[in-house]
Amino acid sequence: MIAISIPLEHVLVLAAVLFLLGATGVLVRRNVIFQLMSLEIMMNACGLAFIAGGARWGAPDGQIMYMLVLSLAAAEVAVGLGLVLQLERRFGHLDIDQASELNG
């Protein structure tokens, strides 16, 4: 099994790039499915930063925080996709601006 020492700042820059790509996606896209995918990208970037921090100290804590992020992402996707189905049924399309008319 390999574990190589990678410069920590490079990993963190990669995580920052991924996070901001996801943030740009959330801001620009109006289709709910793409926004959910961008949120997944952002959470994945957070997980990468946690793993990098854990690898810096050789400790398991980073991986444990990653697992908690993973369960949060799973919960968010389950509820989010349920909302996507409701949105599609009510309006026939997935434009997030239409969600302001949701009630009940």
Added chain:
Amino acid sequence: MEIVLFYIAGAVTISATCLVVTRLDASHALVYLIVSLLAVAVIFYLLGAPFAAALEVVIYAGAIMVLFVFVVMMLNQGRRGVAQERGILQPRMWIGPGVLSGVLLLEMIYLIASQTATTAAVVVPPRQVGIALFGPYLLAVELASILLLAALIGAFHFGRRYMRDRREGAE
């Protein structure tokens, strides 16, 4: 040099993620997202976290993305969705968020570059992770399970109404 592997995986991740954000067809974006997640799993492995890499493949690329695939196939947007996206998405919409994100990125790079460190070249085995997970972090595990239960109930509620209305619409 094994460190080249990290840069290759990072380049694959960033380019796949750019494609996810810019695609018009949801199913294409999903496939690129899976590629990006697999590349991140390679990075986890290189960072000495084999268990996290396995979880990334099994849960993220496996379970969560399959949920997305199910919903995209169920909604069956196809060409209609692409046409809709093309109507919504003008190129000038990228300018504002792109500039803001670029400024944030420059700030982050400046802050990160002001201190240097390398990751320790040790593998943290799953055994150690498990001992910590069910020792000091036991409360976090319980909270995560409550969160998942709440999400399960929420998803069941939304999905049940969706299926009931669909059935009534079919009759």
